[in-house]
Amino acid sequence: MNEMEISAHAPERMPPGRKRNMERIREQRAFWLFISPWLIGFVCFTGGPFIASLLLSFTDYNVVLTPNFIGLGNYIKLFQDSLFYKSLRVTAYYALLNVPFSILCSLLLAVLLNRKVKGTALFRTIYYAPSIVSGVSVAFLWSWLLNPDFGIVNNVLHDVFGIQGPGWFNDSKTVVPSMVLMHLTSLGSTIVIFLASLQSLPSELYEAADIDGAGSVRKFFSITVPLISPVILFNSIIGIINSFQVFTQAFVITKGGPDWNSYFYVLYLYDTAFGQYRMGYASAQAWILFIIIFVLTMLSLWLSRRFVHYEYGDNR
Known part of the structure; x- marks a missing residue:
């Protein structure tokens, strides 16, 4: 067999840079997977109310009636x-x-x-x-x-x-x-x-x-x-x-x-x-x-x- 036939049948080796990138991607996926319970809880129970309170601060809202936008009225x-x-x-x-x-x-x-x-x-x-x-x-x-x-x-x-x-x-x-x-x-x-x-x-x-x-x-x-x-x-x-x-x-x-x-x-x-x-x-x-x-x-x-x-x- 000549050199071209040997290289065709040899297993393909992954470049070191690509291997590191794939490892980094796997680590990132594992990271997001493990923090997802906290992330969901933060969005639902902290981040959501945090933004909602900011929006409500520009309204006249008494729980019962629909919020009425009043701009900076509450702050004034x-x-x-x-x-x-x-x-x-x-x-x-x-x-x-x-x-x-x-x-x-x-x-x-x-x-x-x-x-x-x-x-x-x-x-x-x-x-x-x-x-x-x-x-x-x-x-x-x-x-x-x-x-x-x-x-x-x-x-x-x-x-x-x-x-x-x-x-x-x-x-x-x-x-x-x-x-x-x-x-x-x-x-x-x-x-x-x-x-x-x-x-x-x-x-x-x-x-x-x-x-x-x-x-x-x-x-x-x-x-x-x-x-x-x-x-x-x-x-x-x-x-x-x-x-x-x-x-x-x-x-x-x-x-x-x-x-x-x-x-x-x-x-x-x-x-x-x-x-x-x-x-x-x-x-x-x-x-x-x-x-x-x-x-x-x-x-x-x-x-x-x-x-x-x-x-x-x-x-x-």
Whole structure:
């Protein structure tokens, strides 16, 4: 047989480039197949309502009647609504108190729980447990603990220390700080994230610091904080988002009182949508909240460029 006959009967070999393309296509098909349940759920239960709320925000819609297009009417009316500004101020005040205290307490507790001492696993469980309890249950518990008339906290303050306890949720000045205090006992998820980041830090840096004679405080601010600064940024952004979405505590305990001083923005949105059935107006409120959270998130990322240090010296 000559060379042409041999090449005709030899099996055809696939070029390496085509083989890689076929493998890439198979991987893409497998990818879309595996994420299809999530994708269908997102389109049906998140993406669809997301777009629907945007369209409804330009209409006058009360669930019963057909939506009536009114353009920017809901947004114009919203910026003329005194309750809109009141709820925003209350929510911003809560976020201003809650985010720094939550980050500081979570980080300090994570540092303590990162110590290799006897009983650490038990303490980690104790601190995480409140975060998996229903928010309604926690709200009812704290409404009893901080009741100014028969609550155990005020009774202890009066019987043991001889001082009159504050009004807590019944006082306009202390209602928001009381909400923040209640939230500080449910920091389990944030503590776990900080704890995971602390356990991933290289021990060589701390050993070198020990050789140089650095103390615990110096090592914390010079090594620990810079290395976990991306995690601090992440928890801060999550804290801002959650603070602007606070709802359960006020809905269960105060209903927005006293004197509208716990009337958070999402509670205002809920009352508009399911109390007054003004779905178009509530959709406009939801989109304003989305824009506020988006702007605050972008601002946090922009401000973090000077303070957040990423691995391999990449300061973004």
